[in-house]
Amino acid sequence: MSNNETEVLIVGAGQAGVAMxxxxxxxxxxxxVLERKRIAEQWRSGRxxxxxxxxxxxxxxxxxxxxxxxDADAFAPKDNMADYFTAYAEKFGAPIRCGVEVTSVRKNVGKPGFQVKTSEGTVNARYVVAATGPFQRPLIPAVVPDNEGLVQIHSSSYRNPQQLPEGGVMVVGAGSSGVQIAAELRRxxxxxxxxxxxHDRPPRQYRGKDFCWWLGVLDKWSASAPPKGAEHVTIAVSGAEGGHTVDFRALAASGIKLVGRTDSYENGTMGFAPDLARNIxxxxxxxxxxLDEADAYITRNGLEFPEEPEARVLGDDPFDVTNPIFELDLAAAGVTSIVWATGFAVDYSWLPDDAVDDNGRPKHQRGVSPESGIYFLGLPWQTHRGSSFIWGVWHDAKYLAEQIMIQRSYLDHMADAPLVPGLTASELSIRSFEEISAVPQVV
Structure with missing residues (x-):
């Protein structure tokens, strides 16, 4: 693939790239579609x-x-999800090349489109879709120095309890990843x-329906932006062990010690904000x-769903909440490792400068960049709350495909302006289609 031309280049063959x-x-x-590893690699080895x-x-x-x-109501293991996206791509013959890393995308000079440098040569493309998703660069806050004698890993590098040294573990972050890892370590x-x-803490299931269903009928998935002040609030919900509502009282009862938000470290002592009770x-x-909105929906629509009064029984706050600690000597507590379940940052340094803001975050409206010809896919809240979910990214991809079709319709009126010297837009499309169709899928 030393030199190639295509109309649209998709970077990444995860769920976003396959949908696109x-x-x-x-x-x-x-x-x-170019993928530096395998199709849906994050599902296979990224968790x-x-x-x-x-x-x-x-x-x-x-x-x-x-x-x-x-089963339709079960929660698919990660390898099943990876196999699903691989099979889905095969179903329609997705032109995916695996083992190819994109290193830079730069605007062509004197002609439309982009020159894309890869580990296997250069590709010229009229449009580029960045479908690499939001989980690109693990974020570990600069709190505990590396030379403190503690094993520190990000949740994306955690595999199982045997991976960590003997001793206690501190898990920082109580979203879906943090609570599931903490519970597994405790077990x-x-x-x-x-x-x-x-954090937000929705019920896993209520009155016979999963919270995904409730958010659908209550029109929560279509929200176009998070509530003010909740842009970075994580969601604590779990599909582990058949799926269950995350219950911090139950976690405390199992022997997990709860503390507030981690905010400092000095001389072997971790400091916590006085916010545990408020967060809970x-x-x-x-x-x-x-639950209130679900009950109102059931009443308004005259549905005969089973009553579930016990769902409102929260129980007493655990000792850690009523008697919080604000400092912990890690050595005295026997803590030998820290798992940082603190999220990710994006890395779009390979894109043209005008496609990202001063902080390196994508500039876009519903995935359409102000840098003409660049598109983003797989971002949280890209178009609505559901954009973070598999079905949501599929619908976002449909919207971007329609935007590309609109741009193509305008280019139909300038067929004398070739993307590649010596080739008109229609000739390029034919050549690209023939060449790409001949490329075997690598999985």
Whole structure:
């Protein structure tokens, strides 16, 4: 692939890249997908061994195919999800080249399109879709120095309890990843301290329906922006062990020590904000608000769903909440490792400067960049709350494919302006389609 031309180049063959390829294929748009590893590699090797999808199989999938060997109401293991996207790509013959890393995308000079440098040569493309998703660069706050004698890993590097040295573990971050990792470590017999920050805590299931269903009928998925002040609030919900509501009281009862948000470290002592009780209370309020809206929906629509009064029984606050600690001597507590479940940052340094802001974040409106010809896919809240979910990225990809079709319609009126010297737009499309179709899929 030393030199190649294509109309649309998609960078990344995760769920976003596969969805984008499907919509372009359906519209007959010549394109190529480049993936530096394997299809859906983040599902295969980017998370811990026991990870399952956080939504039931009927919900966390594309519209065109069910997940094989997984019950519709079950939560698919990570390898099943990776196999699903691989099979989905094969279903429509996605032109994917694996083992090819994109290193830079730069605007062509004196002609439209972009020159894309890769580990296997250069590609000229009229449009580029950055489908690399939001999980690009693990974020570990600069709190504990590397030379403190503690093993520190990000949640994306955690695989299983045996990976960590003997001793207690501190898990920082109480979103879906943090609570599942903390619970797994505790079940393995470890002493675990969990640092709990601000979070939403929806019910996994209520009155016979999963929270994914409730957010759908309550029109929560279509929200176009997070509530003010909640842009970075994580969601604590779990599909592990058949799926359950995250309950910090139950985690405390299992022996996990709860502390507030981690904010400092000095001389072997970790410091915590005095916000544990507030974070737990706000999570409870979020949980109860979903129950209230669900009850109102059932009454308004005359539905005969089973009553579930026990769902509102929260129980007493655990000792750690009523008697919080604000400092912990890690050595005295036997803590030998820290798992930072603190999220990710994006890395679009390979894109043209005008496609990102001063902080390196993508500039876009619904995935359409002000840098003409650049598109983003797979971002949280890209168009709505559902953009972070598998079905949401499929619909976002459909929208971007339509935007590319609109741009193509304008180019139909300038066929004398070739993308590649000596080739008109229509000739390029034919050449690209023939060349790409001949490229075998690498999985």
């Amino acid at each position: 390829s499907e919509h372009l294929t359906a519209r007959g748009v010549p394109h190529l 811990w061994d026991s990870l399952v999808a956080n939504g039931p199989a009927w919900h966390d999938r594309f519209p065109g195919m069910e997940i094989a060997n997984v 393995s017999g470890r002493q675990v301290t969990l640092s709990v920050g601000p 209370a706000n999570g409870d309020a979020n949980y109860l608000s979903v």
